[in-house]
Amino acid sequence: MDFDLTSEQSQLKDSVDRLIGATYGSLEARQNLAKEPLGFAEANWAQFAELGLLGIPFSEEEGGFGGGPVETMVVMEALGRGLALEPYLASVVLGGSAVRLGGTAAQKDEIIPGVVEGSLRLALAFTEKQSRYDLFDVAASARKADGGYVLEGAKSVVISGDSAQRLIVSARTSGSRRDRDGISLFLVPANAEGVKIHGYPTQDGGRAAEIALSGVKLGPETLLGTEGEGLAILERVADYAIAALAAESVGIMEALHGLTVDYLKTRQQFGAPIGQFQVLQHRAVDMLIALEQARSMACYAAMMVEHHDTAERAAALSAVKVQVNRSCRIVGQEAVQLHGGIGMTMEYLGAHYFKRLTMVESLFGDTPHHLRRVSSAGGLAA
Template sequence: MDFDLSDEQSLLKDSVSRWAANTYGTLDPLTAARTEPLGFPEARWSELADLGLLGLPFAEADGGFGGGPVEMLVVKEALGRVMAPEPYLASIILGGGALRLAGSADQKAALLPGLMDGTARLAFAHGEVQARYDLNDVATTARAVAGGFRLEGRKSVVLNADAARTLVVSARTSGARRDAAGITLFLLPADVPGVTVSAYPTQDGGRAGDVTLSEVFVPAHSMLGAPDAGLPVIERVVEGAIAALCAEAVGLMEALHGLTVEYLKTRKQFGVAIGSFQALQHKAVDMFVALEQARSMALYAGMMLEAEDDAERRAALSAAKVQINRSARLVGQTAVQLHGGIGMTMEYLGAHHFRRLAMIELMFGDTPYHQRRVVAAGGLVGAA
């Protein structure tokens, strides 16, 4: 099997990597970007639109570029390498993914042009405080009324909620709280009466918010996909986000490993560079091995993202997340140990990589959660 990038994919990688390095190559511009009201400069979001990255995953028939999983992984790895704060995961992969998978022709025509040119953004308001990682646990309700529905409930830790013009909201239209059936998705403007967004910074320097819905009216034509059938769409959206996080983590680990090796070459103790100590060399090699294991599983996640067999795809994505989590913890903790005290100071770029890796480890399922999913599936297909 050929794992080399095509000429077009190589050009995409060079383009986005160049933009990322020129924009966020050091800590100062990253810190300045995070102090913006929305947690990122809107001018930078427009630059991503000019590069074609915001339209990358959408079909050519809808005005996009028809990029697949490999193209998305190339982009997320490059953005992850510099911890670009723009809401690519929240708006394009999560919110945009739901619109791409379940949107009607009219909904796509209304929203995709703004989404792709950077003038509109989406947020995926699904998670709830009691649900933890269970995607079917939805307590928010949608009560049928004349002309539409009334939404009531609360969504937690909605990524970049305060930057979104439109929310993709899940609500229960039938069944009990944990039933698989009965969940429906809606497109909801963020500024309609009854919607309250309580935004806050996250531990990794990003932004999120809790969304409260109080008797919010949503017209029937704002339903995204079929009624009571939102869970399969949600699952596919989250699977895409997991693959994207795998690629982002590879970029982060690669950058952190490079910073660590450079530090070992320049930091001196007893009159020599500490990189000359064999024990520390072994630690750096351990980091590299974990990075390459993660890279292999990120590629596997991308390959399996469009697999038709649901059980096979879910097991593959969970297995990839397990390896990414393990590698992220080893690389992050080892980098801190090799740096010493400076490795945990916010004035050092590597500490920010460490924080983001720690957050990725918990997003959309921690290691025990995904291990249980792989075991429940009987392991990876074809494994002994």
């Protein structure tokens, strides 16, 4: 099987690498961008749109560029290497996938062109304080009224929720809190009456938001997909998120491994670079092995994320998350240990890579959560 990139994919890789390299050339540049009102520079977001990065997952019929999981993997790796702050995961991967999978033709015509050109940002509001990693644990409600719906409830840790103009909110139209049926998705304007958004910085330098919904009145056209069947869309979106995070993690680990090896070559101890000590060489190799294992699983995720068999796809993506999480921990912790005290200082880029790896490890399910899923599925092989 040929795992090499096509010429078009290689050109995409070169373009996004140049963009991220020019934008995030230093830790100081990243910290300055994080101080922007939205947590990133809107001018950079416009550059993403000009290069076509925001339209990659959407078909040409939908106004996009007809890319797929491999193209998304290429972009996410580059974003990881640069520790990019732009809400690509939130708007394009999460929100964009929800609209692409569940939207009507009219909804796609309204939303996707804005996402592609960068004038409309999306955020997926699906987690609640009690839900942890269970997508079906939804307490927010949507009751019918005056031909539409009225939303009540709250959403927590909404990734880039304070920079989105449109929220995709999961709410229960029937059933009890932990029922798998009865969950619906709604397109909610961020400035709608009754929506209160409290944004805050996250530990990895990004942004998230707590969102309160009180008497939010919505028309019937805001329902995304079939009423009561939103969980299937959420589960598919989570698959795309895991594949994207796997690729981002590879980019982060690749950069952090390179940073660590450079440090071992230059740090002097006992009159010689510490990289000459065999035990440290072995630990650097352990980091490389973990990185390559994660890279293989990121490729596997890109292959399996659109697999037709739901059960096989779910087991595969959970296996990806398990290995990537393990690699994140190995590479992150070894980097800190090999750097010594400097590895945890906020003035050093390596510490910020470590923080992002720690955050990624808990997004969309930690290792025990996905191990249980793989085990319940009977493993990857019959």
